[in-house]
Amino acid sequence: MSDWKNEGKIRQSTRSRTRSSSFNWKAILILIIIVVLFLITIGCITMWACYMKKVETTNNTTTTEITYLTTTMNASKFKKWNQTAITVAGGNVQGHESNPLSRSEGIFIDKNKNVFIADRWNHRIVEWKYNATEGQIIAGGKQGNEIDQLFWPTDIVIDEQNHSIIIADYGNKRVMQWSNQKPQILIDNIECHGVALDKHGFLYVSDWNKNEVRRWKMGDYNNKGTVVAGGNNRGNQTDQLDFPAFIFVNEEQSVYISDKENNRVMKWRKDAKEGTVVAGGNGEGRKRNQLSHPHAIVVDNLGQIYVADWGNDRVMRWCEGKEEGEIVIGKNNQGNQSKQLYGPTGLSFDAEGNLYVADSLRYQIVKFEIIS
Numbered sequence: 277m278s279d280w281k282n283e284g285k286i287r288q289s290t291r292s293r294t295r296s297s298s299f300n301w302k303a304i305l306i307l308i309i310i311v312v313l314f315l316i317t318i319g320c321i322t323m324w325a326c327y328m329k330k331v332e333t334t335n336n337t338t339t340t341e342i343t344y345l346t347t348t349m350n351a352s353k354f355k356k357w358n359q360t361a362i363t364v365a366g367g368n369v370q371g372h373e374s375n376p377l378s379r380s381e382g383i384f385i386d387k388n389k390n391v392f393i394a395d396r397w398n399h400r401i402v403e404w405k406y407n408a409t410e411g412q413i414i415a416g417g418k419q420g421n422e423i424d425q426l427f428w429p430t431d432i433v434i435d436e437q438n439h440s441i442i443i444a445d446y447g448n449k450r451v452m453q454w455s456n457q458k459p460q461i462l463i464d465n466i467e468c469h470g471v472a473l474d475k476h477g478f479l480y481v482s483d484w485n486k487n488e489v490r491r492w493k494m495g496d497y498n499n500k501g502t503v504v505a506g507g508n509n510r511g512n513q514t515d516q517l518d519f520p521a522f523i524f525v526n527e528e529q530s531v532y533i534s535d536k537e538n539n540r541v542m543k544w545r546k547d548a549k550e551g552t553v554v555a556g557g558n559g560e561g562r563k564r565n566q567l568s569h570p571h572a573i574v575v576d577n578l579g580q581i582y583v584a585d586w587g588n589d590r591v592m593r594w595c596e597g598k599e600e601g602e603i604v605i606g607k608n609n610q611g612n613q614s615k616q617l618y619g620p621t622g623l624s625f626d627a628e629g630n631l632y633v634a635d636s637l638r639y640q641i642v643k644f645e646i647i648s
């Protein structure tokens with residue numbers, strides 16, 4: 277309809293101008309065609325960019341694998357997950373009564389699919405071996421500030437090379453390392469919440485007092501470290517953070533931070549003076565361009581950001597640069613019994629691409645199997 281109408285208009289205007297300026301309307305028509313072709317080209321390029329990137333990586337098995345922390349995942353396989361949650365720790369797993377989980381926070385899945393959990397309110401770190409019906413306490417167990425005690429541990433990372441566990445011992449304001457069940461203080465006087473390692477041997481720690489992320493060369497902790505994000509007081513500007521919770525570091529040493537009270541995820545490139553918003557940042561809410569107190573984050577090798585969207589009981593995925601994310605887990609908002617998730621905190625993948633989430637308000641860790 278509208279095309280036909282426009283055509284009419286063009287013809288009309290053509291006729292009336294034929295004598296006076298036959299050259300003008302031709303020029304205008306050619307200009308319009310050029311502009312339209314240009315826009316179509318731009319559109320096509322944009323639409324195919326992501327696809328081409330995927331094809332490229334799918335065709336090259338070397339580039340499909342990324343090593344994050346110490347686990348490898350095949351990002352190109354990451355498409356959809358079965359929405360049925362399978363409990364792998366705590367919750368309804370038989371035999372759990374002797375070893376229940378509290379509201380857990382950070383989780384870590386090693387290459388053998390063993391699940392490590394920061395069992396925050398029980399002041400301990402628990403390991404559930406693959407297929408196990410019961411967990412084992414591998415650090416802490418009693419609330420306190422003795423060297424072998426923990427107080428509200430919020431996040432963990434496993435250094436699989438050294439068989440050591442690095443723990444954000446939040447309540448004691450210290451970062452701990454447990455190697456062969458021997459505890460050691462790595463960093464003291466820090467309101468640490470999140471911990472992460474990169475491939476180059478650096479340890480990253482988020483600080484809720486200074487609203488910043490610092491990093492240390494591993495093994496060299498007798499210094500103040502280096503600020504890699506925030507550090508400009510609490511706030512919502514791009515060079516500020518407001519309760520930086522969890523951290524993810526990619527191969528280029530870009531640091532992704534769940535900026536919890538700003539309801540956004542920030543990305544700080546190496547040596548940057550400010551970050552960019554890569555997810556959320558549109559106030560707290562349930563819309564697809566919003567987050568509600570984001571917790572753990574994982575970024576795959578296509579740059580897609582997975583976020584445990586705590587207040588919305590869902591896991592979101594954001595393509596960097598997009599206005600809004602997509603819901604990966606948690607479309608069911610029918611009431612908390614039938615929800616897939618209830619207060620998701622920790623988030624991790626195993627090498628096959630199965631997604632694990634700390635379903636904190638149901639006191640369990642659940643797995644969502646990848647559908648290939």
Ligand SMILES: *[C@@H]1O[C@H](CO)[C@@H](O)[C@H](O)[C@H]1NC(C)=O
Nearest residue numbers: 330331332333334335336337
């Ligand atoms: C991968 O690339 C090679 C050469 O570039 C091509 O021959 C092959 O068909 C591609 N494979 C797939 C699965 O696209």
Ligand SMILES: *[C@@H]1O[C@H](CO)[C@@H](O)[C@H](O)[C@H]1NC(C)=O
Nearest residue numbers: 332333335336337338339340
């Ligand atoms: C595949 O990945 C490897 C390692 O990153 C790279 O050296 C190689 O050039 C890639 N091949 C293609 C066809 O992209």
Ligand SMILES: *[C@@H]1O[C@H](CO)[C@@H](O)[C@H](O)[C@H]1NC(C)=O
Nearest residue numbers: 358359360361362645646647
């Ligand atoms: C999802 O998992 C459920 C329970 O294990 C199973 O019955 C169902 O067939 C699965 N759906 C898909 C699409 O794999």
Ligand SMILES: *[C@@H]1O[C@H](CO)[C@@H](O)[C@H](O)[C@H]1NC(C)=O
Nearest residue numbers: 362388389405406407408409
């Ligand atoms: C884990 O449990 C599943 C289901 O109970 C079983 O099929 C599988 O063989 C078990 N794997 C191992 C390594 O125990």
Ligand SMILES: *[C@@H]1O[C@H](CO)[C@@H](O)[C@H](O)[C@H]1NC(C)=O
Nearest residue numbers: 435437438440453494495496
């Ligand atoms: C792990 O071991 C290597 C080599 O012995 C050492 O350089 C590194 O600092 C250790 N990492 C930690 C966290 O202790």
Ligand SMILES: *[C@@H]1O[C@H](CO)[C@@H](O)[C@H](O)[C@H]1NC(C)=O
Nearest residue numbers: 511512513538557558559560
């Ligand atoms: C940022 O903080 C200022 C001052 O607290 C507030 O007025 C403003 O609305 C905030 N902006 C966003 C996007 O939340």
Ligand SMILES: *[C@@H]1O[C@H](CO)[C@@H](O)[C@H](O)[C@H]1NC(C)=O
Nearest residue numbers: 611612613614615618637638
């Ligand atoms: C379900 O939601 C209600 C109201 O929000 C809350 O009181 C109750 O504890 C929740 N139950 C579970 C099992 O999460």
Ligand SMILES: *[C@@H]1O[C@H](CO)[C@@H](O)[C@H](O)[C@H]1NC(C)=O
Nearest residue numbers: 337340341348349350627628
């Ligand atoms: C990644 O995928 C490739 C090809 O499908 C497979 O050979 C490889 O074992 C996978 N890697 C892991 C860690 O699962």
